Amino acid sequence: GESVGLHLPTLSVQEGDNSIINCAYSNSASDYFIWYKQESGKGPQFIIDIRSNMDKRQGQRVTVLLNKTVKHLSLQIAATQPGDSAVYFCAETSGYSTLTFGKGTMLLVSP
Amino acid sequence: DGGITQSPKYLFRKEGQNVTLSCEQNLNHDAMYWYRQDPGQGLRLIYYSQIVNDFQKGDIAEGYSVSREKKESFPLTVTSAQKNPTAFYLCASSSGRGGYEQYFGPGTRLTVT
Numbered sequence: 001g002e003s004v005g006l007h008l009p010t011l012s013v014q015e016g017d018n019s020i021i022n023c024a025y026s027n028s029a030s031d032y033f034i035w036y037k038q039e040s041g042k043g044p045q046f047i048i049d050i051r052s053n054m055d056k057r058q059g060q061r062v063t064v065l066l067n068k069t070v071k072h073l074s075l076q077i078a079a080t081q082p083g084d085s086a087v088y089f090c091a092e093t094s095g096y097s098t099l100t101f102g103k104g105t106m107l108l109v110s111p
Numbered sequence: 112d113g114g115i116t117q118s119p120k121y122l123f124r125k126e127g128q129n130v131t132l133s134c135e136q137n138l139n140h141d142a143m144y145w146y147r148q149d150p151g152q153g154l155r156l157i158y159y160s161q162i163v164n165d166f167q168k169g170d171i172a173e174g175y176s177v178s179r180e181k182k183e184s185f186p187l188t189v190t191s192a193q194k195n196p197t198a199f200y201l202c203a204s205s206s207g208r209g210g211y212e213q214y215f216g217p218g219t220r221l222t223v224t
Binding site for chain 1: 117144146156159169203210212213214215217
């Protein structure tokens, strides 16, 4: 598969643990944020999004937290499974059209 | 990978040749995008198109060209002017009507030797 994970920050967890992946963004005008998951050799897949008028949003086993004061976004994955192993990207936009992507974090889940 | 297809999965070319990467979507999305991904880096925007017959340069457009003659198709040409073309290329689309979420294709790995 494609080696997109070289030299990325890596988070290693045990199966069943909760995982927290962090992302700092720089544009204070950003008003929409997305988390994507990218498995080796595949395109990114949408996980969850959040708008700037919220500070928390929950999905199935995932929660995104937004702290606009410090421009910080986090993705929490509950009861992490081996299938969650992938590279996770945050993306932001300040309006219609283009997203700006972070460099990504590799999550490794051990059985 | 939703309704976005990219072909081929792997592509090999000799230096100095132009090569065109295919991207097709059946999601009825107005907007389409091309990104480049290198190991250890995030996605960098090459070109995007919000409507047929119109497109804009992204952050790293030099050495690339695109066309948008049909809503469903957004091919990317990597020209011989691109200094370091070997990379993983991703195509995406979005509804473009205030919908920021982008759906990605499976990608094309281009190797130029």
